Each structure stands twice: as C-alpha cells, then as structure tokens.
Amino acid sequence: MSPAEPGGLRLVSDPWDANRISDLLSRLRPPLTSHPCCYSWPCAVPSIGPKNILSLGSSSLRVDAVLGQGAFATVFQATNPATSDRMVLKVQKPANPWEFYINTCLDARLPPSVRHLLGSIRSAHLFLDGSIMLGELHNYGTLLNAVNLFRAQSDKVMPPPLVLHFAISILHTVEQLHAARIIHADIKPDNFLLGDRCVRLR
Numbered sequence: 001m002s003p004a005e006p007g008g009l010r011l012v013s014d015p016w017d018a019n020r021i022s023d024l025l026s027r028l029r030p031p032l033t034s035h036p037c038c039y040s041w042p043c044a045v046p047s048i049g050p051k052n053i054l055s056l057g058s059s060s061l062r063v064d065a066v067l068g069q070g071a072f073a074t075v076f077q078a079t080n081p082a083t084s085d086r087m088v089l090k091v092q093k094p095a096n097p098w099e100f101y102i103n104t105c106l107d108a109r110l111p112p113s114v115r116h117l118l119g120s121i122r123s124a125h126l127f128l129d130g131s132i133m134l135g136e137l138h139n140y141g142t143l144l145n146a147v148n149l150f151r152a153q154s155d156k157v158m159p160p161p162l163v164l165h166f167a168i169s170i171l172h173t174v175e176q177l178h179a180a181r182i183i184h185a186d187i188k189p190d191n192f193l194l195g196d197r198c199v200r201l202r
Contacts, residue, residue, distance in 0.1 A: 061080055089133070
C-alpha cells in the first residue's frame with residue numbers, strides 16, 4: 001500500500017495479481033482447503049468432454065454438453081445419474097481457488113434474503129493444473145442470450161419495460177454485492193444468468 005495521496009486516498013497494488021491472490025489465500029486461517037466443500041486432488045484435471053463419466057470423490061457425473069468457453073475456463077452441463085440432478089461444471093486452467101473463496105465470503109456476508117441474486121458454488125475441486133467448480137444450472141441462458149434473441153427479431157429492440165426490469169435487477173444486485181464489500185470487476189451481459197424469478201450475477 002502506498003502512502004496517502006492528496007485527498008486522503010491510498011493506492012493498493014493490483015488486486016488481481018496472481019501472486020498477490022496466492023499470498024492472500026495462503027494467509028487464511030483456517031485454510032480454504034479445510035472448507036467441507038473444497039477438495040484437493042494430487043493429480044491433473046481429468047479429461048472432460050460430452051458423454052464422459054467424471055468421478056469426483058464418491059460422486060459420478062455424466063458430462064452432457066459444453067455450455068460455453070472462455071480464455072481460462074470451459075463450462076459444461078452435467079447430470080448425476082443417481083439423482084438426475086443437473087449442474088454446471090466450470091473447468092479452469094490454471095486453478096482458481098479465489099473464486100471459491102469469494103463464494104464463501106458471499107455466503108458469510110450476504111443476508112439469506114439476497115443470496116440468491118448471486119451464483120453459488122456447490123463445491124470446488126482443486127487439481128495440480130486446474131480446478132473444477134460445481135454450480136447451479138440456469139435453464140434460461142444469460143442476459144446476452146436474451147439481447148441476441150431480440151436483435152434477431154425484425155425490430156431488433158428489447159421492449160422498454162423489459163430493459164427497465166433488467167436494469168433495476170442489475171443495479172440491485174451490484175448494490176448488494178458492494179454492501180458486502182466485494183467488487184465483481186467483470187460486469188457484462190453474459191455474466192448475468194436468467195433464472196425462474198430473477199437475474200443472477202456469476
């Protein structure tokens with residue numbers, strides 16, 4: 001942290017720096033890996049693809065499809081054949097334990113009445129070269145999907161009442177996140193998931 005600047009502001013080093021994040025996580029007491037939903041595996045991330053069966057501890061999951069792919073992660077839909085429970089698998093290389101840590105902060109800091117506004121991670125599996133996060137499946141896609149649906153229509157415009165609804169939902173969600181003293185840093189339409197009754201930020 002730098003000395004105070006004029007006006008009483010202090011500048012901190014890049015909060016998204018990988019070494020800084022690793023240092024912060026190493027200071028946690030108890031350590032993140034002691035969380036009952038965080039698992040460490042002394043091996044590489046297993047091969048994952050559609051129609052594969054993935055074993056994670058005592059659970060076996062059938063990988064159904066690829067839902068999306070980014071620079072650092074691939075998101076799959078999976079099903080537990082024993083329960084028919086469907087979920088999302090987020091496979092990241094390198095591993096991203098910080099995401100699970102922030103999820104635990106959301107659980108601790110947000111009132112139950114607003115926790116549903118932000119995505120939740122069921123469990124984190126940390127491997128030598130990556131991580132797998134198990135999360136909730138949202139059947140209606142993202143806000144970006146909705147925008148693109150309207151763009152494909154003849155008038156190419158989302159109805160103003162719907163725009164207003166989404167704008168209010170987004171602002172309310174971000175307000176709750178900031179009240180919990182957390183900054184998202186990647187607010188964009190494809191990070192808002194559409195659920196049965198709300199818009200969730202992931």
